Amino acid sequence: MAFSPHDSGFSGVGGCIDPQSRRVDRRSAFSLIEITISLGIVAFAMVPIIGLVATGMKSLRDSMDETVRGEIVRKVAGEALRVPYANLSAEFQNQTFFYDDEGIQQSSSNASTIFVATTAISAPPSLITSDTGIARLLSMNVQHFADAKNRTVHSQLILNTAQ
Numbered sequence: 001m002a003f004s005p006h007d008s009g010f011s012g013v014g015g016c017i018d019p020q021s022r023r024v025d026r027r028s029a030f031s032l033i034e035i036t037i038s039l040g041i042v043a044f045a046m047v048p049i050i051g052l053v054a055t056g057m058k059s060l061r062d063s064m065d066e067t068v069r070g071e072i073v074r075k076v077a078g079e080a081l082r083v084p085y086a087n088l089s090a091e092f093q094n095q096t097f098f099y100d101d102e103g104i105q106q107s108s109s110n111a112s113t114i115f116v117a118t119t120a121i122s123a124p125p126s127l128i129t130s131d132t133g134i135a136r137l138l139s140m141n142v143q144h145f146a147d148a149k150n151r152t153v154h155s156q157l158i159l160n161t162a163q
Contacts, residue, residue: 068103069142072117075105080119080138092119092138117142 076097083091098106099115106113120139 065144068099068101068115069144071103072097072099072115072142073140075103076117076119076140077138088138089121093121095119113145115142115144 080088080092095118097117097119098109098113099117100106100112101114103115109116118141122137122139
């Protein structure tokens with residue numbers, strides 16, 4: 001009894017295989033040119049998607065840095081508000097604070113320092129109060145040193161710290 005490729009019930013990768021002759025039925029297989037064209041279309045579609053991933057990661061990193069800068073400003077401002085008014089100038093005049101990439105304060109500048117916050121105390125402008133003895137302004141710059149080109153990003157917050 002002779003077997004035909006269609007009667008054997010066994011199908012291989014490229015189509016049906018005759019168990020006696022081991023020949024492949026090529027009618028159901030993809031040609032090399034069809035596979036090449038398909039891969040070209042997929043690659044052409046993937047290039048913009050990969051570009052969007054890089055842009056998205058940069059935006060995420062910038063957003064995280066902005067959030068950490070805001071948290072550093074909030075922490076330093078909170079510390080300034082807890083200090084007695086008479087000691088404000090002594091504790092915050094020209095002070096430097098060091099923070100890592102997560103906004104955790106470091107005791108000094110080291111390899112994990114990413115953000116540096118500097119503070120200054122000054123008399124408020126006359127538009128805020130005419131009595132400069134009851135208020136002080138806390139000015140703060142938060143510099144970011146994370147990228148390889150050592151560029152800095154400056155933020156400034158001015159607080160009226162009258163208590």
